[in-house]
Amino acid sequence: MLDISNLVKSYPGEKARKGGSQGAKVFAVNNVNLSVQQGEMFTLLGPSGCGKTTTLRSIAGLERPDSGRIEVKGRTLFAAGGKAKPINLAANRRGLGMVFQSYAIWPHMSVFDNVAFPLQVKPRSERLSKADIEERVQRVLEVMELRQYAERQATKLSGGQQQRLALARALVIEPELLLLDEPLSNLDAKLRESLRYELKRLQRDLGITSIYVTHDQIEALSLSSNIAVMRAGEVVQLGKPRDIYENPNSKFVAEFIGSSNFILGHVLSQSGENYVVNTTEGQLHLAFGASVPAGTEISVSIRPEAIQLCTERPADLQNVLEGTVGTRAFLGDAVDHLVNVGKLEIRVRSLPNLSLEAGTKVFVKLPADKLALVPIG
Numbered sequence: 001m002l003d004i005s006n007l008v009k010s011y012p013g014e015k016a017r018k019g020g021s022q023g024a025k026v027f028a029v030n031n032v033n034l035s036v037q038q039g040e041m042f043t044l045l046g047p048s049g050c051g052k053t054t055t056l057r058s059i060a061g062l063e064r065p066d067s068g069r070i071e072v073k074g075r076t077l078f079a080a081g082g083k084a085k086p087i088n089l090a091a092n093r094r095g096l097g098m099v100f101q102s103y104a105i106w107p108h109m110s111v112f113d114n115v116a117f118p119l120q121v122k123p124r125s126e127r128l129s130k131a132d133i134e135e136r137v138q139r140v141l142e143v144m145e146l147r148q149y150a151e152r153q154a155t156k157l158s159g160g161q162q163q164r165l166a167l168a169r170a171l172v173i174e175p176e177l178l179l180l181d182e183p184l185s186n187l188d189a190k191l192r193e194s195l196r197y198e199l200k201r202l203q204r205d206l207g208i209t210s211i212y213v214t215h216d217q218i219e220a221l222s223l224s225s226n227i228a229v230m231r232a233g234e235v236v237q238l239g240k241p242r243d244i245y246e247n248p249n250s251k252f253v254a255e256f257i258g259s260s261n262f263i264l265g266h267v268l269s270q271s272g273e274n275y276v277v278n279t280t281e282g283q284l285h286l287a288f289g290a291s292v293p294a295g296t297e298i299s300v301s302i303r304p305e306a307i308q309l310c311t312e313r314p315a316d317l318q319n320v321l322e323g324t325v326g327t328r329a330f331l332g333d334a335v336d337h338l339v340n341v342g343k344l345e346i347r348v349r350s351l352p353n354l355s356l357e358a359g360t361k362v363f364v365k366l367p368a369d370k371l372a373l374v375p376i377g
């Protein structure tokens with residue numbers, strides 16, 4: 001549905017911006033390739049400054065990329081040119097809906113007028129009749145559960161309602177693609193969670209294709225059909241939320257999405273998907289999809305909630321490490337224990353019915369199918 005190829009967007013370096021000679025350019029987006037299918041909720045996830053917003057603004061037509069190509073349903077929105085004539089469709093001709101972090105609703109207008117406005121300013125040839133506009137606006141207000149507020153001034157809505165209004169205004173033009181830039185980040189935690197579910201429901205019911213920008217991993221994991229993790233202008237991993245969570249391809253991804261334990265070692269042997277890794281704390285057996293040759297220095301990673309914590313020595317001692325509880329933290333729906341194993345500190349997340357005092361001798365079991373191999377560094 002959306003195809004982005006070799007997208008590059010740079011900004012002049014600091015010196016050049018201050019009027020000096022050209023400093024090193026900042027590559028906000030550095031050769032990004034993405035393909036989004038019809039009906040997907042596709043998320044760009046990454047830390048501040050990784051280029052998510054610049055990618056989204058390039059799709060929207062609010063930034064002019066240096067090079068690359070952007071197509072929606074085979075329609076070229078941007079093409080840098082080369083031998084052919086460059087194409088750069090104006091933002092208002094791209095037929096895209098956009099919702100930003102700041103709701104950007106029109107304060108002096110009623111809820112109804114806010115939603116009707118994008119239809120009223122369409123070019124004359126595409127404009128709907130007054131009755132059709134009325135009908136379309138009411139339908140969108142209904143979906144966003146705002147119908148009862150239609151005549152109210154937009155600023156007299158709560159934060160969550162204002163954000164729903166911003167969504168209604170983006171949806172009313174029935175966009176081919178909906179671009180969402182951190183639309184929930186201004187809301188408090190509770191509202192954010194409820195709107196997250198609402199967005200998911202809406203996206204599924206209406207079958208809208210959306211690109212969602214966020215630095216919030218929970219939002220990304222819970223909402224997305226696919227996630228592109230970005231770092232320094234590049235996509236470093238792309239996949240389904242569960243795949244990325246369970247098989248991060250780098251320490252950066254493992255640490256950015258949730259927390260992980262890392263144990264240094266080198267690959268002792270490999271037989272198909274079965275590995276034996278010699279680590280600082282003894283041998284670990286694991287199953288891993290990608291091929292890593294024997295001898296490679298590597299980190300074994302495991303999520304805190306994938307580890308089993310036992311006070312009795314398990315019968316099967318494969319992948320069992322012995323340690324002592326250092327610290328515990330009650331998190332409401334879970335308890336974290338930091339367990340000292342040799343020189344390592346291993347974080348284990350358990351259900352709240354397991355709560356062990358500091359100093360307790362424990363065994364940590366690392367299930368072979370929950371261990372992943374990630375490059376060092």
Ligand SMILES: Nc1ncnc2c1ncn2[C@@H]1O[C@H](COP(=O)(O)OP(=O)(O)OP(=O)(O)O)[C@@H](O)[C@H]1O
Binds near residue numbers: 028047050053054055
């Ligand atoms: N107009 C600009 N002029 C110069 N540099 C810019 C400009 N806009 C963005 N950048 C730089 O490009 C890089 C990517 O910025 P971008 O806003 O795309 O990141 P982001 O991942 O969306 O971050 P955030 O989550 O903080 O919004 C950053 O280093 C940023 O400082």
